[in-house]
Amino acid sequence: EPEVTQTPSHQVTQMGQEVILRCVPISNHLYFYWYRQILGQKVEFLVSFYNNEISEKSEIFDDQFSVERPDGSNFTLKIRSTKLEDSAMYFCASSRQGARGETQYFGPGTRLLVL
Amino acid sequence: KNEVEQSPQNLTAQEGEFITINCSYSVGISALHWLQQHPGGGIVSLFMLSSGKKKHGRLIATINIQEKHSSLHITASHPRDSAVYICAAALYNTDKLIFGTGTRLQVFP
Numbered sequence: 001e002p003e004v005t006q007t008p009s010h011q012v013t014q015m016g017q018e019v020i021l022r023c024v025p026i027s028n029h030l031y032f033y034w035y036r037q038i039l040g041q042k043v044e045f046l047v048s049f050y051n052n053e054i055s056e057k058s059e060i061f062d063d064q065f066s067v068e069r070p071d072g073s074n075f076t077l078k079i080r081s082t083k084l085e086d087s088a089m090y091f092c093a094s095s096r097q098g099a100r101g102e103t104q105y106f107g108p109g110t111r112l113l114v115l
Numbered sequence: 116k117n118e119v120e121q122s123p124q125n126l127t128a129q130e131g132e133f134i135t136i137n138c139s140y141s142v143g144i145s146a147l148h149w150l151q152q153h154p155g156g157g158i159v160s161l162f163m164l165s166s167g168k169k170k171h172g173r174l175i176a177t178i179n180i181q182e183k184h185s186s187l188h189i190t191a192s193h194p195r196d197s198a199v200y201i202c203a204a205a206l207y208n209t210d211k212l213i214f215g216t217g218t219r220l221q222v223f224p
Contacts, residue, residue: 031210042217043158043201048210056211089156099205099212100145103160111156 002026004107006092012113013082021077021110023092032075033093033104034067036060043091049075050098082114118142119204121215128222134189136218138202145205147185148212149176152199161187161200192222 005024013019025032034046048056049067066078075094079086089111093104119140128134138147149161162169162176164185169176173192178185189196199219203212 033210033212035212037156043152043203043214045212045214050210056209058211091158093158098210099148100165100208100210101163103148103163105160106150106158108157 002105004092004094004105006090006107006110008110009108010111010113012115015084015114016081019079019082019112021079021090021092021112023075023077023094023107024073025075025092025094026105027073029094029096029105031055031095031098031104032067032069033095033099034077035091035093036088037091037109038085038088046077046090048099055098079112082112084114087112087114117216118213119202119215121200121202121218123218124216126218126220128192128220130193130222130224132192132222134192134196134220134222136187136200136202136220138185138187138215140183140185140202140204140213142204142213143207145207145209147178148203148205149185149187150201150203152201152217154198158201163205189220192220194222194224197221 007022032049037043089109092107095104146165151159164178173190175188199217201217203214
């Protein structure tokens with residue numbers, strides 16, 4: 001069964017460094033999402049991406065964050081200058097239709113630790 | 116006040132019991148998602164509902180749009196059902212999901 005993959009599974013970085021989290025969505029999916037979950041807290045929506053552009057973003061998704069689909073298969077989340085509070089599990093998800101129309105398929109997550 | 120509230124926060128059950136997890140929301144939605152988060156952190160989508168009821172195996176999800184309430188039921192619970200169950204509301208006319216805080220379920224043999 002097709003699945004969403006994410007790399008790396010774990011990343012440790014120093015505050016102020018740039019990180020890129022990578023996701024390979026399911027191949028025939030059109031909608032892509034990033035979520036984060038700070039340890040012990042609820043999952044939070046970061047951004048949705050459709051037709052090569054951001055369709056929705058949350059207040060968390062400020063200028064330090066960006067997303068890209070560089071080559072038609074990968075979907076990346078970049079954090080330009082990491083802060084301690086960016087430490088969290090980051091989940092990528094994809095679906096054929098938007099959140100109003102279909103369930104989403106989640107990747108296994110990348111655990112980011114900012115020191 | 117959270118836009119999506121779940122109850123209970125924690126739930127323990129004996130194997131075989133019927134489980135109900137509740138979700139209430141205060142915003143206009145296009146759909147309501149139920150998700151399962153495993154102890155290792157992975158998330159699996161269980162259902163997406165915009166009306167009525169859906170069933171998959173031992174899992175049943177219902178939604179009452181007028182009352183802004185959804186329930187997830189597990190029949191004949193099993194220890195492998197132990198996980199965190201999360202509801203998430205798809206805001207009306209957007210692709211943004213607002214998540215509840217989750218219900219931690221432990222089923223004992």
